[in-house]
Amino acid sequence: MQIRSFQLSDYRSVAELLEEVLSEECCEETMGAFARQLSWDSELVLVAEIAGNIAGVLIGTIDQQKGYVYRVAVRKEFRRQGVGRALVSHMNNRFRQRNVLKVLIAGDKHNELLRPFYDSLGLKPVDFVRLTQPLSIVAG
Numbered sequence: 001m002q003i004r005s006f007q008l009s010d011y012r013s014v015a016e017l018l019e020e021v022l023s024e025e026c027c028e029e030t031m032g033a034f035a036r037q038l039s040w041d042s043e044l045v046l047v048a049e050i051a052g053n054i055a056g057v058l059i060g061t062i063d064q065q066k067g068y069v070y071r072v073a074v075r076k077e078f079r080r081q082g083v084g085r086a087l088v089s090h091m092n093n094r095f096r097q098r099n100v101l102k103v104l105i106a107g108d109k110h111n112e113l114l115r116p117f118y119d120s121l122g123l124k125p126v127d128f129v130r131l132t133q134p135l136s137i138v139a140g
Helices: 008-021 024-044 083-097 115-120 135-139
Strands: 003-007 045-048 052-064 065-072 102-106
Touching: 003 083, 008 024, 008 052, 024 045, 024 052, 024 065, 024 083, 045 083, 052 083, 052 135, 065 083
Parallel strands: 065 102
Antiparallel strands: 003 045, 045 052, 052 065
16 A cells, blocks of 8 residues: 555546545535645645555645644545555654644544544544634635
8 A cells, every 4th residue: 555645647536436435415525625625735635545546535734733634535445454544644744744733633524424433543532623614714
């Protein structure tokens, strides 16, 4: 497995992955946030690649000295193989390189479904934050 920054050639595969694994409402919200984050800082969009295929994606952002994990999505056939964990670990490294003091999980209703995953990483409920503004305003 290779974790790397998103490249423009990944767009179709990532869009298909998000459509496949997220609810329609979540996908719609995520695609908007994904596009905004790419326009600001594509280094905070990571993909996990296995055998030439995009297995997972993580969309992060930074607001001042806080890093936010906005969305993690992993194809069903690659779940429970450490893909999500590797994406979060690599994003945390990126956040540290940029002097982020605190990492938070966007605590929207879609990420609430992933709470067992985040709990398995040792993240406590206090690490979840409800965004009072859309990602475009938080990171902009």
